[in-house]
Amino acid sequence: MTEPLPVFDDDEQAAGGALARNQAARRRRVIEATLELANQGGFEAVQMRDVAAAAGVALGTVYRYFASKERLLLEANVEQIEVLGERLQRKPAAGATAADRVIDVLTRANRALQRRPEATAAMVRALGRAQPDEAEAVDRVTESMTAIIVAAMHEGEATERDLQVARALQQIWFSSLIGWVGGVDPAERVDSDLATAVRLLLV
Amino acid sequence: MTEPLPVFDDDEQAAGGALARNQAARRRRVIEATLELANQGGFEAVQMRDVAAAAGVALGTVYRYFASKERLLLEANVEQIEVLGERLQRKPAAGATAADRVIDVLTRANRALQRRPEATAAMVRALGRAQPDEAEAVDRVTESMTAIIVAAMHEGEATERDLQVARALQQIWFSSLIGWVGGVDPAERVDSDLATAVRLLLV
DNA sequence: GTCCCAGGCCGAACGTGTTTCAATTTCCCG
DNA sequence: CGGGAAATTGAAACACGTTCGGCCTGGGAC
Structure with missing residues (x-):
């Protein structure tokens, strides 16, 4: 990963501590990436590796948030x-x-x-x-x-x-x-x- | 393959020559194997390698008959x-x-x-x-x-x-x-x- | 400030659908 | 019977969803 830094590019309510904020941001980025890919190429374009890469997150992390x-x-x-x-x-x-x-x-x-x-x-x-x-x-x-x-x-x-x-x-x-x-x-x-x-x- | 012999366990009309007859028989065996596996374990139990094995046919042959x-x-x-x-x-x-x-x-x-x-x-x-x-x-x-x-x-x-x-x-x-x-x-x-x-x- | 550890995070590895290809077998026909 | 076309085989490789075991970090205890 070339970008291990915590990023806050999210406009949600920052309820908990830094961890909770980061998690919300990550989750959001994953969803955003998913919609982006889905818009372009449909179901098969939404490949978990690509979603992870586009969201700046590891594959395993995507699965932490979404079971499938x-x-x-x-x-x-x-x-x-x-x-x-x-x-x-x-x-x-x-x-x-x-x-x-x-x-x-x-x-x-x-x-x-x-x-x-x-x-x-x-x-x-x-x-x-x-x-x-x-x-x-x-x-x-x-x-x-x-x-x-x-x-x-x-x-x-x-x-x-x-x-x-x-x-x-x-x-x-x-x-x-x-x-x-x-x-x-x-x-x-x-x-x-x-x-x-x-x-x-x-x- | 332990059983390369042509088998005719089929009751369909034998229209063409031996080739056509064998093809019909193979196709039938593949379908039969599919139904068998589907009955037991549903969608995920129908694994192409297993279907091929159960039908006494190579994997590539299954794909010759059924595209997916x-x-x-x-x-x-x-x-x-x-x-x-x-x-x-x-x-x-x-x-x-x-x-x-x-x-x-x-x-x-x-x-x-x-x-x-x-x-x-x-x-x-x-x-x-x-x-x-x-x-x-x-x-x-x-x-x-x-x-x-x-x-x-x-x-x-x-x-x-x-x-x-x-x-x-x-x-x-x-x-x-x-x-x-x-x-x-x-x-x-x-x-x-x-x-x-x-x-x-x-x- | 330092130490510790639960949990988050990572990415290599696995399973299964699909493709590919050379070698072999079967079939048809002259 | 012999030759060539087509089908079949077996095995390997690929693609992509999913899993797994270990590393790293944030944040509490002191």
Whole structure:
């Protein structure tokens, strides 16, 4: 390693001592490097050695923070999805009916995802490979996806049926993304599958 | 190799000459070995070297027939799914309404899949990892799943809407299987998700 | 300030999917 | 039967995720 020095290039809250601060900074750098690589070349470009090198950290250190490549990608993308969710909320869904609003928000979400096709593909691939250890991270991602849908349906409390519909749509969304990422379907198919499903589910 | 002899333990049509016959037999042995290993230990137990050894074939030969591990698992499982589809047809779905029939057939299908959890997990994992090269194999699997659903809906020609519903259900089915295999959800969740979705989609 | 050690950090080594290639065997056909 | 094409073999090498054992450091005890 040519750079064994502790570096603080992070804007997080510095809660604990120097150690805790360094750890937070390292973790952040690893995630940043991951997103960078994922943006450029997708899942296969995120090679653990490269992530480590780009983050200025040893390979073993990456594994100290993230138990596996899937976990790393998942955790890096949970943030992204959550940010996306917030952004979508800020500009509330347009449309008179719930169906219109859901279609609107999903279309916008997909547009955002397709703007970084490689990164999206990497995230979806990580989701598709998840094993029991990663269940929690997977859950957080799908939870975010569901939340985006629920929020678009209406303002107040969601009914049981709303939640069922939202889960179904999230599952269809995920399947479609897999299909797109796997080269089975074109990107537009994600939108059209979802629009069709919304029309079937939200009478 | 201790067994270089050509073996014909296959019941397929012997169309061409000895070469074609041997190739068919080899291919079959590789698939058989794959299913065997997948049944026992799932995805990670299907190791290419072991498959080759169990099939009495060199590693390079396995790759002559199947471009990748995913492809191998996919092709091995297309057969399984198709057989399952036929078996399900033989005992037609029970129920007065389309919804009941679809739930019935999906429940039976899941019971069959859960009887070989490891093999199912291996197939689902392969589906989730698919890349563009494997698109065709993926398509055949999802096609079979959709066909099972369509067949349960009614006898005659399927309407456009039927096909949309069937595709949506297939996508939900797949997502649920991923969730189960990934340890996010218990096996029963596959059934309950599908039952819920059927009730929402088939009024 | 010095000493000590739990924990962080490192990178070499391992496992498995994939590729490669020369040598050998099998098949087909004249 | 003989020759050449194609398939198969065996073994080695490569790529990349993951693991492991030892080194180093920060920070508490004194």
